[in-house]
Amino acid sequence: MSTELSQSSEMTHSQRRLNTVLAGPDPESPRRALSERPSYAIVPEHKVTIEQADAAVDLLEPIKDENRMCVEYTHVSANVPASFAAPGIFPGLSLPKFGKKAKQESGPKMRRILYDITGCCKPGEVLALMGPSGSGKTSLLSIIGDRAQSHMKREGTITFNGEPATKGLKRHIGFVMQDDLLYESLTVWEVLYYAAMLRLPRTMSHEAKKERVATVIRALGIWTCRDTIIGGFFRKGISGGERKRVSIGHELLINPSVLLLDEPTSGLDSTTAMHVLEILRQLAEGGRAIITTIHQPSSRLFQTLDKLLLLSQGHALYYGRAQLADEYFDRLGYQLPYRVNVADFILDLASADFLIRASERYLARHTIDGYSGGDTAGAELAAARDYAADESADAAASKDGKGSFRILFIRAVRTRRFQTLSAQDIIQYVIVGLLTGCFWWQRGGHDTLAASQDTLALVCGAAAGLLFFELMFLTFRSMFTALFTFPEEYKMLLKERASGMYRLSAFYFARTASDLPMDFAVPTIFIVIIYFMAHLRYTAEAFFGNFFTVILMGLVAQGFGLLLGTVCMNPKTAQTIASIVVLAFTLVGGYFVRGIPAWIGWIRYLSFIYYGFGMLLHIEYQGRTIYSCVDPNTAASSGAMSVQVRLLILCYSLLFLQVGEPKARGHRAYTSAATSAGPTAACSLVVIHILMSLEFQVLGHSFCVLYVHALLSEPE
Numbered sequence: 056m057s058t059e060l061s062q063s064s065e066m067t068h069s070q071r072r073l074n075t076v077l078a079g080p081d082p083e084s085p086r087r088a089l090s091e092r093p094s095y096a097i098v099p100e101h102k103v104t105i106e107q108a109d110a111a112v113d114l115l116e117p118i119k120d121e122n123r124m125c126v127e128y129t130h131v132s133a134n135v136p137a138s139f140a141a142p143g144i145f146p147g148l149s150l151p152k153f154g155k156k157a158k159q160e161s162g163p164k165m166r167r168i169l170y171d172i173t174g175c176c177k178p179g180e181v182l183a184l185m186g187p188s189g190s191g192k193t194s195l196l197s198i199i200g201d202r203a204q205s206h207m208k209r210e211g212t213i214t215f216n217g218e219p220a221t222k223g224l225k226r227h228i229g230f231v232m233q234d235d236l237l238y239e240s241l242t243v244w245e246v247l248y249y250a251a252m253l254r255l256p257r258t259m260s261h262e263a264k265k266e267r268v269a270t271v272i273r274a275l276g277i278w279t280c281r282d283t284i285i286g287g288f289f290r291k292g293i294s295g296g297e298r299k300r301v302s303i304g305h306e307l308l309i310n311p312s313v314l315l316l317d318e319p320t321s322g323l324d325s326t327t328a329m330h331v332l333e334i335l336r337q338l339a340e341g342g343r344a345i346i347t348t349i350h351q352p353s354s355r356l357f358q359t360l361d362k363l364l365l366l367s368q369g370h371a372l373y374y375g376r377a378q379l380a381d382e383y384f385d386r387l388g389y390q391l392p393y394r395v396n397v398a399d400f401i402l403d404l405a406s407a408d409f410l411i412r413a414s415e416r417y418l419a420r421h422t423i424d425g426y427s428g429g430d431t432a433g434a435e436l437a438a439a440r441d442y443a444a445d446e447s448a449d450a451a452a453s454k455d456g457k458g459s460f461r462i463l464f465i466r467a468v469r470t471r472r473f474q475t476l477s478a479q480d481i482i483q484y485v486i487v488g489l490l491t492g493c494f495w496w497q498r499g500g501h502d503t504l505a506a507s508q509d510t511l512a513l514v515c516g517a518a519a520g521l522l523f524f525e526l527m528f529l530t531f532r533s534m535f536t537a538l539f540t541f542p543e544e545y546k547m548l549l550k551e552r553a554s555g556m557y558r559l560s561a562f563y564f565a566r567t568a569s570d571l572p573m574d575f576a577v578p579t580i581f582i583v584i585i586y587f588m589a590h591l592r593y594t595a596e597a598f599f600g601n602f603f604t605v606i607l608m609g610l611v612a613q614g615f616g617l618l619l620g621t622v623c624m625n626p627k628t629a630q631t632i633a634s635i636v637v638l639a640f641t642l643v644g645g646y647f648v649r650g651i652p653a654w655i656g657w658i659r660y661l662s663f664i665y666y667g668f669g670m671l672l673h674i675e676y677q678g679r680t681i682y683s684c685v686d687p688n689t690a691a692s693s694g695a696m697s698v699q700v701r702l703l704i705l706c707y708s709l710l711f712l713q714v715g716e717p718k719a720r721g722h723r724a725y726t727s728a729a730t731s732a733g734p735t736a737a738c739s740l741v742v743i744h745i746l747m748s749l750e751f752q753v754l755g756h757s758f759c760v761l762y763v764h765a766l767l768s769e770p771e
């Protein structure tokens with residue numbers, strides 16, 4: 056009996072709970088068992104889930120004594136601009152203002168949102184920040200975690216073991232944001248695996264990193280859904296509680312000494328919220344300092360908290376042991392009514408103005424339970440190790456551009472698994488390709504002009520329209536898809552960079568490069584279908600010339616899309632601007648409008664469509680003679696295309712020295728515009744040269760803009 060007792064006293068809370076749930080009815084007392092049997096049956100699978108969920112938290116190794124950290128925030132105040140400044144069309148790219156206007160705008164009116172808040176959280180404690188909406192919980196948490204936005208002006212000090220946070224030390228702080236920013240198309244395992252590869256030191260082996268991921272997944276009780284995608288609005292994935300645990304797991308990978316969480320229980324039912332809080336409780340027992348904001352805890356949840364900081368309109372109303380809060384307000388003259396949840400009661404009180412003054416007066420005279428903020432950090436933890444030296448190695452590993460690039464590249468390819476290679480996309484390309492092929496069925500091979508309404512087709516042959524459509528379809532698609540790339544991933548980028556996971560350039564190049572294989576793969580289907588159905592020129596040179604020109608044009612369009620998306624950061628604004636730009640580029644592209652007045656005709660030289668279309672015509676018709684069945688005067692009016700390509704060739708003639716002379720064949724034979732262009736190879740190189748330089752310029756610009764945005768948005 057005594058052995059049983061001692062065994063039970065050694066049991067953890069979770070084991071006891073597990074035993075209670077799993078214990079079946081007493082076999083020796085069937086009558087009692089019947090009466091006490093719960094009305095539901097526990098199926099074996101359920102047992103497994105509970106076992107995994109509860110037992111596993113113990114798997115996480117506790118924080119070593121020398122790594123434990125005490126967080127202190129002393130006299131913290133914060134101000135934000137009182138009025139909202141509209142970001143404009145290009146946020147972050149506003150021009151500097153001078154003169155009177157600059158003077159007027161130099162000092163925006165500020166609003167105080169936090170007033171002189173002091174306190175601390177020791178290793179092993181869960182400190183809850185509570186208060187009504189807008190009381191300043193998130194602001195205080197983000198100041199402690201150094202995630203506050205740059206326009207928030209802060210005063211006071213934040214220290215860890217009495218020292219201000221160094222870069223290395225910050226890497227021991229986990230920050231779980233309110234919104235679970237996770238890649239929706241990755242599985243739970245993948246999210247944590249890539250995070251581990253990016254965050255854990257390079258000195259750690261690959262196997263050890265995988266082991267760590269598995270441990271964290273087990274610890275959080277999400278092992279059963281490890282291969283389920285995160286999911287989002289369009290694709291159902293894991294549940295809200297599981298999402299939250301994945302977000303916590305993301306931070307637990309680095310085994311942080313301090314874990315900050317913004318509303319980890321919001322949106323969860325009370326049982327799941329309780330489970331999350333239990334996990335936090337157990338994490339704290341492992342020597343971590345846990346600071347979490349909580350909106351409206353149930354009484355059960357409130358019982359698990361160690362310390363409480365109650366805020367009201369930025370003022371501290373109460374700071375001390377959570378379980379003494381009702382007693383404190385009782386002393387102030389506000390008695391907890393019978394059968395009312397303490398958390399509800401104090402939140403109601405925190406919503407009342409008059410209490411702020413009463414509480415401040417009281418706090419000035421008393422300290423609650425000995426917590427006065429400044430006294431705890433020093434003595435017992437003064438000898439705590441300074442991690443800066445250790446961490447510089449880790450930081451170097453994670454900031455290593457090459458290592459990060461590879462992992463980010465693979466992750467970026469995987470995150471697009473539902474986007475580019477989806478069945479709908481392939482079907483769309485195939486159907487449009489087949490329709491287009493039918494409309495231009497075997498017309499590309501004709502050397503006789505079709506009776507067509509547009510003059511350009513008369514000059515360049517029946518397939519000019521097809522070539523233009525081929526170009527338009529693929530470039531439009533690339534550009535409009537690219538508009539959303541950075542705005543969608545921007546928050547994720549900021550979050551991950553705040554954790555020091557990689558360089559901005561590694562993210563940018565990995566994201567851009569990961570698009571390439573996909574952007575080649577699907578359009579290829581379209582190009583192959585139309586090329587052979589329409590019987591465009593059947594030579595290998597012409598086929599690959601056409602193929603690479605269209606693909607390159609797609610990349611240029613994508614570059615423009617990225618640039619516009621990055622500059623605007625608002626997909627709707629970017630879409631509006633992109634529509635205007637693309638329409639203008641299309642109109643001057645050489646197919647629709649002829650004889651554009653000179654004062655505006657220069658726009659064509661900005662249009663990548665103009666160059667691409669000229670190139671496609673050249674590839675298809677170079678060296679071929681087109682015979683007209685109509686009045687030659689009509690064709691004469693279409694000489695501009697010839698001039699256009701000639702200009703292009705002339706510009707580069709010095710480079711290639713292979714300019715061919717047009718060969719007139721009398722009044723019934725007209726040389727196509729492209730015939731005069733010289734050898735295909737030279738021209739291909741010219742255009743590829745132009746497009747590539749354009750592409751790199753555009754990409755370079757979008758990187759610069761992204762960099763400016765990131766600088767402006769990241770906390771100081």
Ligand SMILES: Nc1ncnc2c1ncn2[C@@H]1O[C@H](COP(=O)(O)OP(=O)(O)OP(=O)(O)O)[C@@H](O)[C@H]1O
Pocket residue numbers: 135136168186187188189190191192193194195204207350
């Ligand atoms: N970056 C900011 N710019 C302008 N105002 C801000 C900013 N951050 C916070 N505020 C203001 O500061 C006050 C406190 O906001 P905070 O988000 O910290 O409150 P909260 O207690 O976390 O609220 P909730 O529980 O609703 O999330 C609010 O009035 C808010 O409008």
